[in-house]
Amino acid sequence: MSYPLVKRVSHRRLGEMLRMMLSDQVYFDLTLEEGRTLSRAFTAVAHDWRRTDFIYLSPVGADVEFSAAVAQDGVRVETADGGRHLNWDDVTELAERLAVE
Template sequence: MDYPLVKRVSHRLFGEMLRMMLSERVYFDLTLEEGRTLSRNFTAVAFDWRRVDFLYLSPLGGDGEFSAAVRQDGVHVETADGAHHLTWDDVTELAERLAVV
């Protein structure tokens, strides 16, 4: 399976959600609105990465927080399992997949 990816999942309280997977073990469950918000943030930093140093989101549907440093070569996500590098192509692809209607 190629990562990162986004798939739809169901949550017993929040209903339909998006699971943004950075690896088999590292993922973030996002409400649809959180997915759209992160999509807009990813799009903005991919367009002009110099304007933002850091992205942060505390998703409702999961225990982990999304915390990432924005750098010249992409976005570096910090997790309990270590860092995950997202290239600008990864960021753009995630932005498109998280932008649900």
């Protein structure tokens, strides 16, 4: 399986959600609105990374928060097992998938 990716999942109380997967073990479950919000944030930093230092989201359907430092070469997502680097191609691809799904 190629990462990062986005797929639809179902939550027993929140209904249809998006799972943004950075690996088999690292993923974030997002409501559809949270997915669109993160898509807009990814798009904004991909177009001009100098305008912000950090992206943060606390998804309602998950126990983990999404936090990522923005840098010249992409974003570094902080996870429980360390960080994951997403280059600008990854960021752009996730923005498109989160907006469409």
